[in-house]
Amino acid sequence: MSSTIYDIAREAEVSIATVSRVFNNSSSVTRKTREKVLAVAENLGYHPRALAQSLARKKTKIITVIVPVISNYFFMEVLAGMQDKIADYDYDLQIFNVKIADDLLNQADHIMKRGWGEGYVVISVHLADSEWELLDKYNVPVVLIDEYYPGFDTISVDSIEGAYTATSHLIEQGYTSIGMICAKPDSKPIIDRRLGYRRAMEDAGLLVDPGLIVTGDDMERDGFTENNGYQAMTKLIQNKQPPQACFCASDIQALGAIKAMRDNNVKIPVIGFDDLEFSEYVGLSTMRQPMYEMGALAIEKMVKRLEEKQSDITHTVFSPDLVLRTSSPDFAGITKTKDKPVTS
Amino acid sequence: MSSTIYDIAREAEVSIATVSRVFNNSSSVTRKTREKVLAVAENLGYHPRALAQSLARKKTKIITVIVPVISNYFFMEVLAGMQDKIADYDYDLQIFNVKIADDLLNQADHIMKRGWGEGYVVISVHLADSEWELLDKYNVPVVLIDEYYPGFDTISVDSIEGAYTATSHLIEQGYTSIGMICAKPDSKPIIDRRLGYRRAMEDAGLLVDPGLIVTGDDMERDGFTENNGYQAMTKLIQNKQPPQACFCASDIQALGAIKAMRDNNVKIPVIGFDDLEFSEYVGLSTMRQPMYEMGALAIEKMVKRLEEKQSDITHTVFSPDLVLRTSSPDFAGITKTKDKPVTS
DNA sequence: CTGAAAGCGCTTACAG
DNA sequence: CTGAAAGCGCTTACAG
Numbered sequence: 001m002s003s004t005i006y007d008i009a010r011e012a013e014v015s016i017a018t019v020s021r022v023f024n025n026s027s028s029v030t031r032k033t034r035e036k037v038l039a040v041a042e043n044l045g046y047h048p049r050a051l052a053q054s055l056a057r058k059k060t061k062i063i064t065v066i067v068p069v070i071s072n073y074f075f076m077e078v079l080a081g082m083q084d085k086i087a088d089y090d091y092d093l094q095i096f097n098v099k100i101a102d103d104l105l106n107q108a109d110h111i112m113k114r115g116w117g118e119g120y121v122v123i124s125v126h127l128a129d130s131e132w133e134l135l136d137k138y139n140v141p142v143v144l145i146d147e148y149y150p151g152f153d154t155i156s157v158d159s160i161e162g163a164y165t166a167t168s169h170l171i172e173q174g175y176t177s178i179g180m181i182c183a184k185p186d187s188k189p190i191i192d193r194r195l196g197y198r199r200a201m202e203d204a205g206l207l208v209d210p211g212l213i214v215t216g217d218d219m220e221r222d223g224f225t226e227n228n229g230y231q232a233m234t235k236l237i238q239n240k241q242p243p244q245a246c247f248c249a250s251d252i253q254a255l256g257a258i259k260a261m262r263d264n265n266v267k268i269p270v271i272g273f274d275d276l277e278f279s280e281y282v283g284l285s286t287m288r289q290p291m292y293e294m295g296a297l298a299i300e301k302m303v304k305r306l307e308e309k310q311s312d313i314t315h316t317v318f319s320p321d322l323v324l325r326t327s328s329p330d331f332a333g334i335t336k337t338k339d340k341p342v343t344s
Numbered sequence: 345m346s347s348t349i350y351d352i353a354r355e356a357e358v359s360i361a362t363v364s365r366v367f368n369n370s371s372s373v374t375r376k377t378r379e380k381v382l383a384v385a386e387n388l389g390y391h392p393r394a395l396a397q398s399l400a401r402k403k404t405k406i407i408t409v410i411v412p413v414i415s416n417y418f419f420m421e422v423l424a425g426m427q428d429k430i431a432d433y434d435y436d437l438q439i440f441n442v443k444i445a446d447d448l449l450n451q452a453d454h455i456m457k458r459g460w461g462e463g464y465v466v467i468s469v470h471l472a473d474s475e476w477e478l479l480d481k482y483n484v485p486v487v488l489i490d491e492y493y494p495g496f497d498t499i500s501v502d503s504i505e506g507a508y509t510a511t512s513h514l515i516e517q518g519y520t521s522i523g524m525i526c527a528k529p530d531s532k533p534i535i536d537r538r539l540g541y542r543r544a545m546e547d548a549g550l551l552v553d554p555g556l557i558v559t560g561d562d563m564e565r566d567g568f569t570e571n572n573g574y575q576a577m578t579k580l581i582q583n584k585q586p587p588q589a590c591f592c593a594s595d596i597q598a599l600g601a602i603k604a605m606r607d608n609n610v611k612i613p614v615i616g617f618d619d620l621e622f623s624e625y626v627g628l629s630t631m632r633q634p635m636y637e638m639g640a641l642a643i644e645k646m647v648k649r650l651e652e653k654q655s656d657i658t659h660t661v662f663s664p665d666l667v668l669r670t671s672s673p674d675f676a677g678i679t680k681t682k683d684k685p686v687t688s
Numbered sequence: 689c690t691g692a693a694a695g696c697g698c699t700t701a702c703a704g
Numbered sequence: 705c706t707g708a709a710a711g712c713g714c715t716t717a718c719a720g
Contacts, residue, residue: 002483004713015691020715028689045481050458051399052713055696060395083441092458095439097427114394114436116460137389139346255625278622281599348697359707364699372705396697399712 003044012040023048063091063302064117066108068100068124074274074291078123078145081295089303091118098125100221105131112138119302121145126187141305143298148188153301154315155294159189159273162287162320163196163247166271169322170245171204173269179212179243181232181253183223193249193273212236212243216256224249229256237264245269245328251276251286258282258327269328273320283326290318347388356384367392407435407646408461410452412444412468418618418635422467422489425639433647435462442469444565449475456482463646465489470531485649487642490633492532497645498659499638503533503617506631506664507540507591510615513666514589515548517613523556523587525576525597527567537593537617556580556587560600568593573600581608589613589672595620595630602626602671613672617664627670634662 009016014033021029022037029037041047054060065082067075079095086093094117098107104125112120112135119141127135132149135142144154170178180197182190194213201208215223216231229248236242237260245268248254254272261267272279275288297316304311353360358377365373366381373381385391398404409426411419423439430437438461442451448469456464456479463485471479476493479486488498514522524541526534538557545552559567560575573592580586581604589612592598598616605611616623619632641660648655 006713016714017691017693017716018689021690024715030689033689047457049713050460051395051404052696053715055395055399055698056713056715058696058715079441083443092455093441094460095441097423097437097439099427111436113391116394116438278625281622281626350697360698361700361707361709362705365706368699374705377705393697396712397699399714400697400699402699402712 003046005046005048007044008037008041008046011044012037020048060116060118061091062094062117063299063306064111064120065093065095066098066111066120066122066125067095068098068104074146074276074289075123077291078295078298081292081297082121082299083295084292085296085299089299091303091306105134108135112140119143119306121298121302122147141302143302143305145294145298148315151313153305153313155297155301155318156316157289157294157318157320159192160196160199162273163193163249164200165196165320165322166247166273166287167197167200168204169324170247170269170271170328171200171206173245173328175243175245175269176206177209177212177241177244178206179214179236179246181229181236181246181248181257182213182215183228183249183253184219185215187222190249193247197247209241211239211241216253224252226252226256226259229253230260231256233257233260234264237261237266242266243268246271248272250274251279251284254279254284254286254327255282258284271322271328275323279323280325285325285328286323287320288323289320294318347390349390349392351388352381352385352390355388356381364392404460404462405435406438406461407643407650408455408464409437409439410442410455410464410466410469411439412442412448418490418620418633419467421635422639422642425636425641426465426643427639428636429640429643433643435647435650449478452479456484459484463487463650465642465646466491485646487646487649489638489642492659495657497649497657499641499645499662500660501633501638501662501664503536504540504543506617507537507593508544509540509664509666510591510617510631511541511544512548513668514591514613514615514672515544515550517589517672519587519589519613520550521553521556521585521587521589522550523558523580523590525573525580525590525592525601526557526559527572527593527597528563529559531566534593537591541591553585555583555585560597568596570596570600570603573597574604575600577601577604578608581605581610586610587612590615592616594618595623595628598628598630598671599626602628615666615672619667623667624669629669629672630667631664632667633664638662 005016005019008019014037018029018033019037022034083093096111098104105127108125121143124146126147129149132151136151142152144152146156148154148156167178182194184190198208214232214235216228218225218227218231232253236246246257248257248270251272251274254270257270272284272286275286279286349360349363352363358381362373362377363381366378426437440455442448449471452469465487468490470491473493476495480495486496488496490500492498492500511522526538528534542552558576558579560572562569562571562575576597580590590601592601592614595616595618598614601614616628616630619630623630
């Protein structure tokens, strides 16, 4: 149907090598032959098949992004950062979605096995070390965002620090009884955020009441749902001694928590974690993750690894920013920016 | 580095043809040889390169989705529908993002030219007929979502009907002076929505006051921004005769309109168009587009076109649903579902 | 500056 | 049931 390099070569009365050179801006081709080839190509609507080029070059010039379909605004922001950054390089960005519900490892494996990308950026996919190890065997560059595994470059946000900052802020406001709404208890982000919460309480000499650390019963999506937050806040409210303020492990849960408060006619300050799109609209105070920057950095790391033979594996941890809105007491509309990211 | 079909053939003492057959579940291979090949492959960590397979088969088994990066929730929902549907077929979904700001035609062209996909689903990209025509020359299946071009399969929502429904609803509530907030005046969706608005007014015997059809001054993203909506509503409010209710061409603008009302201490019923993620959270009434269904249908159409040689081009138009929330008067939390989509 | 030829890693009639 | 061989559409030393 569409023409190949042979058609052009024949028409332009040159060899296919020359046609190839023209399309690769290669070294030396006479202006005259170049123009002739280009004219014929234009005429026949020819353009090199990336597929064939990739096979011959043994390079696809593609960076593949693997991302769970549900990951909403966080993902869009990260992707925007990746997209803007990749414009600086000679790579295309290709995205594959995985379904969070199904077996993530298998899906990632399926994608990587096909080998379209020269490298893979995996966003918000959480696997066990032993599972990452399996993917590591493909011996292909991988950059993880929002996850940690020693064998790959990773980019994440310091959950411990974020939780510490949020909780400390509430403490500074004068609250002494502070609750925390968690999601899946043994997931990495939750473990860390719980730890940061605890530390902030302890550093302030406050009692950590296990009864005020709750999660909802609905564990779909590891508990990172509005419903879970609603249930959790309901528990807190029904507590014999409800907290005076609350730190939520995620914005989506904070949203549910706010609804629960509204339905129960109570109102205590709440701070979430993420800064999703709707957070601004509902006035939710939160710990913001620098999503755009994370995406851009992922590309930088990936390209570096692709182009330079042996660069060391790096783990970058960003500090989340406290964004104050109306859901927490001293609303002033300001963003407290924390220090620079730390790369180790 | 990683092994090829030749390595396996050598180790297993068979021809590469046989190895190929094993991995294609092809017809007849002795159980014994099959097992031997599989064992060797497993041992060497072999798996066929999709790239090479695609070249040899002249089929990539990939459907490429082209989508503007900013298209938020609408896109996520559409994609979810596509993803769920494609599971029924032997194709992979690959996504390329385009930047809405830059030259869309060039970007789409760049992507299609490379030829990764066997077909392209293009979401929310708006080009002139003459531009679509250029892409048509690639002679490759294209399905358009949220756009119309005679030469491709298309899936869209009836903007005229949606605007008519929204406006009529406001009229039924008893309002006689109804404003409309538009975006880029000469874009297809705006032209249609303005038309639907007008018709509803006229059918109800109401006066269409051109002074109540406004848009903001900020025309970034064709005016589909919060800021534009804010400016537009401000204009309406400052009108000598402000409207009693307002239909907004998009949810994002409706959001800005609501903020403008809040800042000016006025409150009139508002209905948007889209049903974005935040719409529910802010209680915005709106015309909902059946995003998930549109995505699923796009895949169906694409596969059909890919597998069956000559199927006729079809244009499917969905009717948007009126979703009533607190931003419009008679909030009842119900969804009025309209009739089935029409395929022509 | 340009061509002939080998090679990228597979698939698939065609024989046997 | 299996192998030899041609072919998919390019790139890239190697000569000249």
